[in-house]
Amino acid sequence: MEKLILDVKNCMIDMNYSKNSIQHYEEIWKRYLKFDSSPQLTDDKIQLFLNQIFNYDGTTKPTRYQRSAIRAMNVLIYYQTYQKIYIRFPLKNPVQIVTPFDDLRNRYVTFLSDNHYASSTIHTHDRVVRNLFEFLYLSKKIKDISQVNYEDISDFIADIASHRNKVSYELNVLRVFFKYIFSFKLSKLDFSLLIPSSNTLRTTEHLPSYWNNDELIQIFSQIDRSTPSGKRDHAVMILALKLGLRVSDIRNLRFNNINWNTNTITLVQQKTSEPLILPLIKDVGESLIDYIMNARPEHSSNFVFITLKAPYHPLGDSTHFHNVITKYIRKAGITISKERLHGMHTLRHTLATKLLEQETPLPVISGILGHKDIKTTCEYLRINLKMLANCTLEIGEFDES
Numbered sequence: 001m002e003k004l005i006l007d008v009k010n011c012m013i014d015m016n017y018s019k020n021s022i023q024h025y026e027e028i029w030k031r032y033l034k035f036d037s038s039p040q041l042t043d044d045k046i047q048l049f050l051n052q053i054f055n056y057d058g059t060t061k062p063t064r065y066q067r068s069a070i071r072a073m074n075v076l077i078y079y080q081t082y083q084k085i086y087i088r089f090p091l092k093n094p095v096q097i098v099t100p101f102d103d104l105r106n107r108y109v110t111f112l113s114d115n116h117y118a119s120s121t122i123h124t125h126d127r128v129v130r131n132l133f134e135f136l137y138l139s140k141k142i143k144d145i146s147q148v149n150y151e152d153i154s155d156f157i158a159d160i161a162s163h164r165n166k167v168s169y170e171l172n173v174l175r176v177f178f179k180y181i182f183s184f185k186l187s188k189l190d191f192s193l194l195i196p197s198s199n200t201l202r203t204t205e206h207l208p209s210y211w212n213n214d215e216l217i218q219i220f221s222q223i224d225r226s227t228p229s230g231k232r233d234h235a236v237m238i239l240a241l242k243l244g245l246r247v248s249d250i251r252n253l254r255f256n257n258i259n260w261n262t263n264t265i266t267l268v269q270q271k272t273s274e275p276l277i278l279p280l281i282k283d284v285g286e287s288l289i290d291y292i293m294n295a296r297p298e299h300s301s302n303f304v305f306i307t308l309k310a311p312y313h314p315l316g317d318s319t320h321f322h323n324v325i326t327k328y329i330r331k332a333g334i335t336i337s338k339e340r341l342h343g344m345h346t347l348r349h350t351l352a353t354k355l356l357e358q359e360t361p362l363p364v365i366s367g368i369l370g371h372k373d374i375k376t377t378c379e380y381l382r383i384n385l386k387m388l389a390n391c392t393l394e395i396g397e398f399d400e401s
Contacts, residue, residue: 001039005029008079015085028072041080046073084138100143101133108180128173132156145186150353153178153191171195210350216241218332219325228308231295233324235287236305240347243278246271247344251315253304258288320344 005026012022035049050056050073056066079085108129112122135156136142142152153174161167178192211219220237224230239245239253248270257267263280292304299306303314322343329342336342 001037004080011085025072028069041077099133099137105129125173128170129177210346210353219328222328222331228295231291235291238284238287240344242281242284244348244351247320254302
């Protein structure tokens with residue numbers, strides 16, 4: 001650990017960090033050495049250190065003092081991983097890191113100048129874009145802007161948001177920049193539409209969480225579909241994953257919303273009061289039939305999902321299925337950190353992320369995520385039917401018990 005600290009200190013000196021900054025970091029690192037002198041630094045150790053020494057548990061907005069400690073420890077672990085110091089803020093006479101994006105960066109600066117942006121504005125845009133490129137190159141090993149996906153952008157935003165309370169200007173710069181690369185056909189997707197608009201962005205509260213294919217397979221494989229509750233849980237979760245339905249719409253789903261002849265689900269969304277037509281995808285339909293025929297109690301209620309035990313009635317507004325998905329996540333052995341949201345909504349976000357990777361028009365994705373900037377309902381529904389029907393999300397093969 002002492003060698004790591006010495007290496008980071010020397011790197012900071014080479015990068016022209018001020019003496020005061022280096023001394024401030026050293027004070028925090030010395031406190032960590034007294035706390036834990038083992039050679040390997042981990043996220044868990046840092047979190048424990050911040051909790052016990054700086055009284056920061058990650059659930060509240062950090063104070064200025066706590067943010068300094070977070071930044072100092074993140075510098076250490078970042079250097080341990082990449083042998084570099086990632087620059088988030090401008091330094092006095094900083095050393096420029098050469099990246100494969102330098103030509104694009106220069107073109108973007110020229111574009112801003114040609115469009116009569118103020119010199120101070122251009123300087124800020126250049127700084128934020130340079131930090132983005134260094135993050136993509138050093139952290140993500142990306143060498144071409146066409147390789148960037150939404151996960152990379154989310155990670156960058158989360159990184160800067162974890163060290164600052166307000167990142168509104170950075171978000172605005174990213175919005176302008178990604179609109180620029182889309183307009184000049186440097187990217188097939190307009191990521192500017194997915195940049196958060198909040199002036200105050202905390203690390204995990206505003207950024208969608210989602211599951212990769214391996215995690216989905218692990219989670220869904222834990223559902224015991226030989227039991228009534230397992231059949232119900234599978235049907236509920238696959239509706240959220242494959243169709244992007246909100247829990248409120250799943251809870252209020254009625255039999256007359258399902259047209260088995262046309263293989264569609266038609267409903268009015270509870271949150272937006274807007275009509276929605278979705279394709280009844282094969283595995284979604286099969287899961288619903290399995291639940292209805294083999295698990296749902298015989299009852300005259302028009303609601304698809306009702307309580308499994310008498311007295312039978314529709315699910316109440318307090319039913320969010322949060323405990324349901326959490327149970328399967330834990331059974332799958334997936335660690336749930338404080339930084340990662342893991343409720344039912346993550347299945348909707350997973351679908352949206354997959355659609356984005358498959359180059360689905362962004363108004364469709366915005367609609368699934370509940371954004372306001374979607375096109376007319378007719379256009380949204382027309383595209384949605386096609387795109388959702390073609391979207392593939394792997395959750396493994398299971399016995400139809």
